Amino acid sequence: MVYLFENVLSINKFTIIILDIKSKMNRETFKPDSISIEGCFSKSEIGYCLKTIEDRIEKGQTEKFFRHREELEECILHDFDHTKLENTLSSLSPFKYQPYTLYRVISSRNKNFMITVFYNDITSVAHAKVSLPEINESIAEMKNNSKGFLFQTEVFQNRTSVTIKSINSAKSTVINNVIETFQKHNIFPIYMELWYIKGRDKKVKSLYIVNCTISEVIQNNELQSLHNDFERYLHRYIKPMSVFDIVGPSMVGPSSSHTAGANKIGQIARNIIKAKTKFDKAKVLSVEVKLLASFRDTGPGHYTPSAIGGGLYGLAPDHPQMIQQGDPAFLNEHGIDFDDFTASFSGYKKGTPDEELKYKNENNNNIAEIIVETESETYTITGFSIGGGNVEVRYLVNRLGTPLTGKEDFYYHNGIIVNPVEARKFDNPELIPSIVSVSKNANSKYLIPFNSFEELSQYLKKENKKLIDVVLDVEANLQGNTTEDTMLKVAEYWRVMKASVKKGIKSRELSLLKLTGKDALRINKYVKKSPLFDNIYGRATAYAVAVNEVNAKCGVIVACPTAGSCGILPGVIQAYSEIEKPERKKVLESILVSGFLGMILFNDVTTAGADYGCQAEVGVGAAMTAAALTYLEDGNAQEIVQAFILAIKNSLGLICDPVAGLVEVPCVKRNGVFASVAISASLMALSGVKSFISPDEVVLTMKEVGDKLHHDYKETAGGGLAKTRDGKAVDRAFESEVKRFFGEK
Numbered sequence: 001m002v003y004l005f006e007n008v009l010s011i012n013k014f015t016i017i018i019l020d021i022k023s024k025m026n027r028e029t030f031k032p033d034s035i036s037i038e039g040c041f042s043k044s045e046i047g048y049c050l051k052t053i054e055d056r057i058e059k060g061q062t063e064k065f066f067r068h069r070e071e072l073e074e075c076i077l078h079d080f081d082h083t084k085l086e087n088t089l090s091s092l093s094p095f096k097y098q099p100y101t102l103y104r105v106i107s108s109r110n111k112n113f114m115i116t117v118f119y120n121d122i123t124s125v126a127h128a129k130v131s132l133p134e135i136n137e138s139i140a141e142m143k144n145n146s147k148g149f150l151f152q153t154e155v156f157q158n159r160t161s162v163t164i165k166s167i168n169s170a171k172s173t174v175i176n177n178v179i180e181t182f183q184k185h186n187i188f189p190i191y192m193e194l195w196y197i198k199g200r201d202k203k204v205k206s207l208y209i210v211n212c213t214i215s216e217v218i219q220n221n222e223l224q225s226l227h228n229d230f231e232r233y234l235h236r237y238i239k240p241m242s243v244f245d246i247v248g249p250s251m252v253g254p255s256s257s258h259t260a261g262a263n264k265i266g267q268i269a270r271n272i273i274k275a276k277t278k279f280d281k282a283k284v285l286s287v288e289v290k291l292l293a294s295f296r297d298t299g300p301g302h303y304t305p306s307a308i309g310g311g312l313y314g315l316a317p318d319h320p321q322m323i324q325q326g327d328p329a330f331l332n333e334h335g336i337d338f339d340d341f342t343a344s345f346s347g348y349k350k351g352t353p354d355e356e357l358k359y360k361n362e363n364n365n366n367i368a369e370i371i372v373e374t375e376s377e378t379y380t381i382t383g384f385s386i387g388g389g390n391v392e393v394r395y396l397v398n399r400l401g402t403p404l405t406g407k408e409d410f411y412y413h414n415g416i417i418v419n420p421v422e423a424r425k426f427d428n429p430e431l432i433p434s435i436v437s438v439s440k441n442a443n444s445k446y447l448i449p450f451n452s453f454e455e456l457s458q459y460l461k462k463e464n465k466k467l468i469d470v471v472l473d474v475e476a477n478l479q480g481n482t483t484e485d486t487m488l489k490v491a492e493y494w495r496v497m498k499a500s501v502k503k504g505i506k507s508r509e510l511s512l513l514k515l516t517g518k519d520a521l522r523i524n525k526y527v528k529k530s531p532l533f534d535n536i537y538g539r540a541t542a543y544a545v546a547v548n549e550v551n552a553k554c555g556v557i558v559a560c561p562t563a564g565s566c567g568i569l570p571g572v573i574q575a576y577s578e579i580e581k582p583e584r585k586k587v588l589e590s591i592l593v594s595g596f597l598g599m600i601l602f603n604d605v606t607t608a609g610a611d612y613g614c615q616a617e618v619g620v621g622a623a624m625t626a627a628a629l630t631y632l633e634d635g636n637a638q639e640i641v642q643a644f645i646l647a648i649k650n651s652l653g654l655i656c657d658p659v660a661g662l663v664e665v666p667c668v669k670r671n672g673v674f675a676s677v678a679i680s681a682s683l684m685a686l687s688g689v690k691s692f693i694s695p696d697e698v699v700l701t702m703k704e705v706g707d708k709l710h711h712d713y714k715e716t717a718g719g720g721l722a723k724t725r726d727g728k729a730v731d732r733a734f735e736s737e738v739k740r741f742f743g744e745k
C-alpha cells in the first residue's frame with residue numbers, strides 16, 4: 001500500500017475538473033476540498049483522462065456518463081451506482097499477455113460520482129511510476145493459508161485501509177464479492193484498486209490484490225464481519241469435473257462414498273504400489289488396510305473394507321465380483337494379486353481417534369490408510385473419499401503436492417509422485433495410470449466461465465445461451481466428449497435407473513438384517529388403488545423407495561449424487577415420464593441439467609454425508625431432481641436454479657445417522673419423502689416463487705451448517721436415529737459381521 005500515497009497531491013487538477021463537471025450537471029457549486037479523494041491519481045498518470053475531460057468541458061459535453069479509451073488505459077466516469085460499477089469492471093478485460101492489470105476506482109457517494117480507470121498494461125512506460133505489488137511474498141503468504149485468502153486492515157489518520165488477497169478466484173467473483181460486500185455493509189470506500197496478476201504456476205492461476213481506503217475508522221466487530229463475508233463469498237474456480245461425477249457412477253450399492261469411492265482408493269493404491277515396486281525393486285511382503293473416522297465407524301455396513309480390497313485386487317466399482325473378492329475371507333486365503341507379484345493380506349484394521357488427528361486439517365471423514373510392508377520399508381498411502389464416488393489420494397508417506405483422483409496419469413520416481421510434465425526430467429519414471437478414462441480431446445486449460453449460481457445466470461444472459469447448451473459445452477471442454485458421447489452415456493445411466501425402478505417395485509426380498517424391503521411394493525399397490533395418490537407425488541414416492549431398496553440390497557444403481565440418495569431422481573423422472581410422456585431426448589437433458597447444478601454446488605461442499613450430513617446427499621438429490629423436473633416442464637434457467645435452491649434450503653441441517661452404519665434406515669424412506677420435496681420445490685419455482693436468500697448464499701449456509709454439524713451426525717452412526725434403543729438393537733445384531741471384517745473374535 002505504500003505506493004498508493006506516493007503521488008499525494010492535496011487536491012489535484014483532475015479532481016477539480018471532475019467536480020466542475022458535476023457542478024454543471026447538478027447546477028450547484030461544490031467546494032473542491034469538500035471531497036476527500038486527494039492523492040489517488042497524479043496528473044502524469046491520467047494525462048489522457050485529463051485531456052479528454054478538458055476537451056469535453058470546452059465543448060460543453062458534460063453529460064453524466066462518459067467513457068474514454070486509449071491504447072493502454074480506459075477511463076469511465078458515471079454516477080455513483082454499484083450495479084454500473086460492477087458492470088463496468090466486469091466489462092474491462094485484461095490483455096491476454098500482460099502479467100499485471102490494474103483497476104482503480106474513486107468514488108464519492110455524497111457527490112454522486114464514480115470514476116474507474118483501467119490500466120491494461122501497468123508495466124508500460126507511461127505508468128512506470130506505479131510500484132508493482134510484491135507478488136512472490138504474497139503468494140508465499142497465501143500458499144500457507146489453506147483457503148488462499150488473506151484479509152488485512154490498518155487504521156491511519158482516521159481512515160481504514162483494507163487489503164484483500166486471493167489466489168485462484170475468478171475475476172467476476174472477486175469484483176462481485178468486493179462490491180456487494182461493501183454495499184451490504186453500507187461502507188463506501190473512497191478509493192479502491194484492484195490488481196489482477198496472472199498465474200505463476202499450475203497451482204496459482206491468478207492472484208488478486210484489492211486495496212481499499214475508507215474515510216472513517218471502522219470498528220473491530222464490523223471489520224470482522226467484513227472479513228467473514230469476503231472470505232465466505234470468494235469462490236474458487238470450479239473444479240474441473242464432469243456432470244457424470246455427480247450423476248454416476250453406475251455401481252453396486254450401497255454407498256457411493258463408502259463403497260464406490262472406497263473401491264477407487266483401493267484401485268489408485270494398487271497402481272501406486274505396482275509403480276513403486278517396479279521402480280524400487282523391493283519385494284512387497286504384505287498389505288494392510290486401516291480404516292479411520294467414518295470409514296471405521298460405518299464402513300462394514302457399507303462394505304467399505306471389501307470395496308477397498310476389491311479395488312486393491314484391481315476390480316472396478318461395478319464389477320459383480322468386487323465385494324466378494326475384497327472380502328477378508330477371500331483375501332486371507334488368496335492374498336492380493338498385483339499381476340507381477342502376490343502380497344499377503346494383513347487384514348482390515350480399525351484406526352484409533354488419535355491416529356485420525358494427523359488428518360484433522362483435511363476436512364474429511366472418510367479415510368483409509370493402505371500400509372505396505374516391503375523387504376526394505378513400511379510405507380502408507382492415504383486416501384479420502386470426498387463424496388459421490390470421487391476420491392483423493394493425498395499421501396504417499398508425506399502429503400502429495402497434487403492429490404491423485406484417478407482421473408489423470410501420474411509417475412513415480414524415487415519416493416515422489418509427479419505429473420507427466422515433471423516426469424520428463426527423470427530417466428525411467430514409472431507410470432501410475434489413471435483409473436477413470438478422460439478423453440484425449442479434453443481441454444486441460446479450460447476454466448468454466450462462472451463459479452457460482454449468480455455468475456451462471458449472468459453468463460447465460462450475457463451470452464444469450466440456453467442452459468443445456470452450456471452444460472454440453474462445459475462437458476465437451478472438460479472431458480473432450482462430443483454431444484453424442486455425452487448423450488450416449490446419460491442414456492446408459494437412464495437405462496440403469498429405469499431398470500432399478502422396475503426391479504425395486506416388484507421385489508419381495510428383504511435386506512441382510514431385514515431392515516428394508518417390500519415397502520416400494522406396498523406403496524405402489526396403495527397408489528394404484530388410490531385416486532388421491534395416483535399422481536406424480538404417489539408414484540415418485542414408490543419409485544424412489546424402490547431404487548433405494550435395490551441399493552440397500554447391493555443391487556446396481558446410479559449414484560445421483562450418491563448411492564444413499566439414488567432413488568429421488570429416477571423415481572421422480574420415471575413418475576413424470578409415465579404421466580406426461582416427454583421426449584426421450586428431453587428426459588436425458590434433464591438428467592444432465594440436474595448433474596450440472598450439482599457440480600456447481602459441489603465446488604463449495606462435498607456430497608458426502610460423512611462431511612456435510614444428509615443435507616448433502618438426500619438434500620442435494622432432491623435439489624437436482626427439482627431442477628430436472630423444472631427443466632422437463634420447460635422452466636427457464638432462473639426457475640431451474642430456484643427449484644434447486646428451494647429444495648436445498650428446505651433440507652438444511654438434515655443429519656446423517658444411519659442405523660448400524662447401513663444405508664437403510666433412515667435412508668430408504670427418506671428418499672421417498674424427499675421425492676415429494678423435489679416436486680414441491682419445482683412446483684413453487686415454476687409458479688414464480690423465489691428464495692429470498694440468494695442461491696449462492698443458501699449453498700454457503702449449507703456449508704456452514706455442515707461444518708458445524710456434530711461428528712455424531714456425519715455418517716458415524718454415533719448419534720441420532722442410530723443411537724436410539726431400536727437402532728442400538730440393530731448394532732448388536734450386526735456386531736458379529738463387524739467383528740468378522742476386522743478379524744476380531
Ligand code: SF4
Binds near residue numbers: 608613615655664
Ligand atoms: S442418512 Fe442420508 S447421508 Fe446418511 S447414509 Fe443415509 S442417505 Fe446417506
